[in-house]
Amino acid sequence: MSDMSETTIFNRIAIIGIGLIGSSISRAIKMNGLVDFVSVTAKSQKSLDTAVSLGIADSVTLNLDEAVKGADIVMICSPMSTYAGIMESIAPNLKTGAILTDVGSVKASVIRDLSPKLPAGVHLVPAHPVSGTEHSGPESGFAELFEGRWCVITPPTGTDQSAVNKIADLWRAVGSNVEFMDPFHHDQVMAMTSHLPHLIAYTIVGTATDLEKSLMNEVIKYSAGGFRDFTRIAASDPTMWRDVMLNNKDAILEMLQRFNEDLTALQRAIRWDEHDTLYEFFLKTRSIRRGVIEANQEKMYE
Amino acid sequence: MSDMSETTIFNRIAIIGIGLIGSSISRAIKMNGLVDFVSVTAKSQKSLDTAVSLGIADSVTLNLDEAVKGADIVMICSPMSTYAGIMESIAPNLKTGAILTDVGSVKASVIRDLSPKLPAGVHLVPAHPVSGTEHSGPESGFAELFEGRWCVITPPTGTDQSAVNKIADLWRAVGSNVEFMDPFHHDQVMAMTSHLPHLIAYTIVGTATDLEKSLMNEVIKYSAGGFRDFTRIAASDPTMWRDVMLNNKDAILEMLQRFNEDLTALQRAIRWDEHDTLYEFFLKTRSIRRGVIEANQEKMYE
Structure with missing residues (x-):
């Protein structure tokens, strides 16, 4: 040095x-x-x-x-x-x-x-x-x-x-x-970009953890199908993330409520075979991906 | 050749x-x-x-x-x-x-x-x-x-x-x-490893899409905080994924129900400041990550 x-x-x-x-x-x-x-x-x-x-x-x-x-x-x-x-x-x-x-x-x-x-x-x-x-x-x-x-x-x-x-x-x-x-605005942005994604990832990995042992082992074996990305996020420090959830409670609960409404709508669409609802929803999310790539975030992580 | x-x-x-x-x-x-x-x-x-x-x-x-x-x-x-x-x-x-x-x-x-x-x-x-x-x-x-x-x-x-x-x-x-x-067993494993993760990723990216324009642009800007991983999954082919959801309906709805119960429990823990519940939940998901890494899935993807 x-x-x-x-x-x-x-x-x-x-x-x-x-x-x-x-x-x-x-x-x-x-x-x-x-x-x-x-x-x-x-x-x-x-x-x-x-x-x-x-x-x-x-x-x-x-x-x-x-x-x-x-x-x-x-x-x-x-x-x-x-x-x-x-x-x-x-x-x-x-x-x-x-x-x-x-x-x-x-x-x-x-x-x-x-x-x-x-x-x-x-x-x-x-x-x-x-x-x-x-x-x-x-x-x-x-x-x-x-x-x-x-x-x-x-x-x-x-x-x-x-x-x-x-x-x-x-x-x-x-x-x-x-x-x-502004600190409040920061917390709102991060609730969506970081805090809710972590909460969701922890949840889905937790759901898998509760499966019967043999099924869970297969979930791990075939995790490259999508689940694996969630396990990385859900391996983050538990103390830090407990504190994040409790300290940004209002913004996270607000975003979570919106997420729940959207998920319930999709759940209903699956149950009632609403082809078009599912297709339209799955199509609209593609444009955000383009935005993310253009914002040059892709190569900045790992 | x-x-x-x-x-x-x-x-x-x-x-x-x-x-x-x-x-x-x-x-x-x-x-x-x-x-x-x-x-x-x-x-x-x-x-x-x-x-x-x-x-x-x-x-x-x-x-x-x-x-x-x-x-x-x-x-x-x-x-x-x-x-x-x-x-x-x-x-x-x-x-x-x-x-x-x-x-x-x-x-x-x-x-x-x-x-x-x-x-x-x-x-x-x-x-x-x-x-x-x-x-x-x-x-x-x-x-x-x-x-x-x-x-x-x-x-x-x-x-x-x-x-x-x-x-x-x-x-x-x-x-x-x-x-x-067995085909039915395959569908149950994939519901958890792949289909539910895709559904959840599509949902959260869709939730962000509905934010007011200026907030959404900031979500994209700061997406490396976790959200970005979801946008990649949610950029997958909409026709294919509509068909997956409708053709594996029973297994997906079953896994989604379990996920919803876990998410509701975490939502409640956040609302009522249940420090220990959150900490324990965020801790237990780490072991699955170790399983995924040991299963050597990590380097096989991209």
Whole structure:
């Protein structure tokens, strides 16, 4: 790694949680020389040991308060259900002028959980890197995870613009395309693009799990027929996804209601042999696929 | 292409329908020199012209009866809703000792539609190559489509074993792994591995299609979050999938009912903040993923 200290964006970052995203951003920061000093904290010593052995932390500690002391930027990369407790603990230790950010998949709830204890002079700039894999844990991370992917930043109204710019600079420096969005709008978009698809995939794989053993083994054997794509999505981290479902409840329940109405209509069409209804429905979904390919998402994933 | 006529399995094949599967099997037969003469028929002259220009047919005709005359094997590769009509037409023209086969995704209904008019001395050996892409039409085919994929053969009770063996030989010769199954059992397995996943994918993409235009554009933009995988499945051929849903109605409605019960339980768990229910459900689906990866399906697709 070359000495890039002249181009660093921050002097000291504290990364709270070192799973797939936390360890990936640590790696990307190290690889690109974006921050002078990376302090890592996590709930388990095992994760910290892994971070050390991977060479992605300049210091590690189980102590939250110690980790954030003196940091210019504190990035929460733990499950969203831990945010309020973390904030309670770290608030008195945040440096004036520091930026507090995160990587959670829901944004309105993050602002709800972090704002109340936010000390004066600390800037809250929530962000959501729209990237990930079905794997979890510090070993699963890689520096290129964010390359060519979106990072959506959702600053609350009135947030200091230079703080927002610095977070945007960080994500651009690890290869992401940055967009800004209202947090509630972000949550609505993600309910449809990500949260409902995950809920549906978990459900269908769960339904298969309950089949009699011999039938389930055949489902696995012939899974390339379509089911397999769902198993990948449904292998994602259960804690993270439980938190997503509970923290974006309203938007997800709304989209799920629409989905249920459509599914019931198709179920009825199958039962009553409505050829044309089925054909028309199956035809209209093709145009969205073209949109997805044109939006160049196809080659950006895996 | 080398002269492999000594190793051909059949003298003359008639392929009815030249879409993704029909054109792929034609190519694979040509590439491997498995049949001496390939006769192709389709509903449109345009498809036949394409078959000629691709060099995958020794003769083409719009006339069904002409196509099957003198064929040792007749393979139906058209949508399943056309089977009964095709059988009505070709039955008097099938050669004694000929094998009638197909590539449909549902098997009990195929036997229902083809058996009644089956002439004495003609062997019915239905088959299902578990392979495909989201593309359709003769240009989309490729000779390697069946390599390393399953082909499930579902002969009715009492079918001539040498006829069954010849169909198995053909599929093995194009690279497939052959399995034999009871047609009703096949349909039950496929309802879960393929038909329900397609129905669900079509539904969720349809739900997104109905969103207001600006929100839908954002759903497309951020589709890598999970939605994108569903758009690929939901871009599959609408005629084929309408026929699948209607011809495997009972098994699909049964699996759909189980799916609905599970989804309703999760919906309730989200609404009432049942952390543990969600966590346990999202955890149990991980083990199936391991089974899928061990079953080596992962690298066999695309």
